[in-house]
Amino acid sequence: RSNGEERIDYVYKVVVIGDSAVGKTQVLSRFTRNEFCFDSKSTIGVEFQTRTLTIKSKVVKAQIWDTAGQERYRAVTSAYYRGALGAMLVYDITKRESFDHVARWVEELRAHADNSIVIALIGNKVDLEDKRAVPSEDAVEFAENQGLYFFETSALTGDNVEAAFFKLLEEIYSMVS
Ligand code: GDP
Numbered sequence: 001r002s003n004g005e006e007r008i009d010y011v012y013k014v015v016v017i018g019d020s021a022v023g024k025t026q027v028l029s030r031f032t033r034n035e036f037c038f039d040s041k042s043t044i045g046v047e048f049q050t051r052t053l054t055i056k057s058k059v060v061k062a063q064i065w066d067t068a069g070q071e072r073y074r075a076v077t078s079a080y081y082r083g084a085l086g087a088m089l090v091y092d093i094t095k096r097e098s099f100d101h102v103a104r105w106v107e108e109l110r111a112h113a114d115n116s117i118v119i120a121l122i123g124n125k126v127d128l129e130d131k132r133a134v135p136s137e138d139a140v141e142f143a144e145n146q147g148l149y150f151f152e153t154s155a156l157t158g159d160n161v162e163a164a165f166f167k168l169l170e171e172i173y174s175m176v177s
Contacts, residue, residue, distance in 0.1 A: 006052060006059060007059055008052065008059050008060075008061045009058040009059045009060065010058060010059075010060045010061070010173070010176070010177075011060075011061045011063055012060060012061070012062050012063065012085050012086060012169060012172050012173075012176075013048075013063050013064075013065065013083050013084045013085055013086075014062055014063070014064045014065065014084060014085065014086040014087065014088065014165075014168065014169075014172075015064075015065045015067075015080060015081060015084045015086075015087050015088070015113075016028055016064060016065065016066055016067065016087075016088045016090060017067065017071070017076065017087060017088070017089055017090070017105050017108070017109070018071070018088075018089055018090035018091055018098065018101075018102070018105060018122075019071065019091065019092070019095075019097070019098040019101050020071050021092070021095075022090045022091050022092040022095070022098050022124055022125075023090060023092060023124040023125055023155045024066060024067065024088075024090050025066055026124075026155035026156070027088065027090060027122065027124055027153060027155045027161055028049055028064055028066050029049070029155075030155045030158055030161045031051060031064070031161050031162065031165050032049040032050065032051045032064065033049070034158070036155055036156055036158075047065060047066070048063050048064055048065040048066065049064055049066070050062060050063050050064070051064070053166075053169070055166075055169060055170055055173045056170075056173065058173070058177075060169060060173065062165070062169055064088075065080060065084070067080070076108070078112045080112075081109070081112040081113040081114075083114075084113055084114065084117060085114070085116075085117065085118065085172045085175075085176065086117060086118045086119070086120070086168045086169070086171075086172050087109055087113065087117055087118070087119045087120070088120050088122055088164070088165075088168065089102060089105050089106065089109070089119055089120065089121050089122065089148070090122040090124050091121075091122070091123055091124070091134065091139075092123075092124055092125050093123045093124065093125055093126060093128070093132050093133065093134045093152065094125055094128050094131040094132060094133050094134075095133060095134075096133040096134055099123075099133075099134040099138070099139065102121065102142065103142075106119070106146055106148075116175060118149075118168055118171045118172050118175060119146075119147075119148045119149070120148065120149040120150070120151060120164055120167065120168045121139060121142070121143045121146075121148045121149065121150045121151075122150075122151055122152075122153055122164055123136070123139050123150075123151070123152040123153070124152075124153050124154065124155060125154060125155075125156070126152045126153060126154045126159060126160075127154040127156045127157050127159070136152060139152075149164075149167055149168065149171065151163060151164035151167070
């Protein structure tokens with residue numbers, strides 16, 4: 001992939017939200033750099049990461065924003081959501097509480113983001129299946145009721161991370177083009 005000189009047809013802003021420690025930063029770095037860092041939070045202060053990919057022969061630059069820890073202080077502001085075409089709403093399949101808060105995050109999106117924002121619900125850390133606290137069916141039901149796409153991922157193994165982002169970006173593409 002050549003950077004800089006490539007023709008870019010579209011830039012899509014995507015925000016990653018969800019409770020603290022569910023793996024938002026790791027899901028993001030798995031997608032943009034194919035990396036997983038056990039010593040997380042080295043990225044504090046970084047606003048977004050990008051990855052350029054091809055969707056239906058168009059060159060799309062995904063500009064993916066990380067809360068960079070601000071969710072801890074409820075400081076995720078309207079500026080964060082402004083112009084976002086997609087959202088990855090992440091919970092941790094081993095932390096029931098992080099799933100129970102998903103409805104609150106959806107409300108937050110409905111209040112601050114564009115009405116047409118495409119949302120993917122992401123149950124992360126499926127590599128910890130033996131510690132699962134959220135049955136897939138609960139999330140499937142919630143996603144269906146709310147009109148969200150649903151994926152279970154592992155940022156650690158990389159399982160389904162590409163699939164989730166590609167689905168989100170393809171849906172954005174079909175919505176805006
Ligand atoms: P954030 O606060 O939502 O951005 O979460 P981080 O990306 O910082 O991850 C929080 C913790 O969960 C870190 O210790 C990560 O190493 C760990 N983590 C993130 N994703 C996964 C995953 O898919 N599997 C496992 N086992 N651990 C993960």
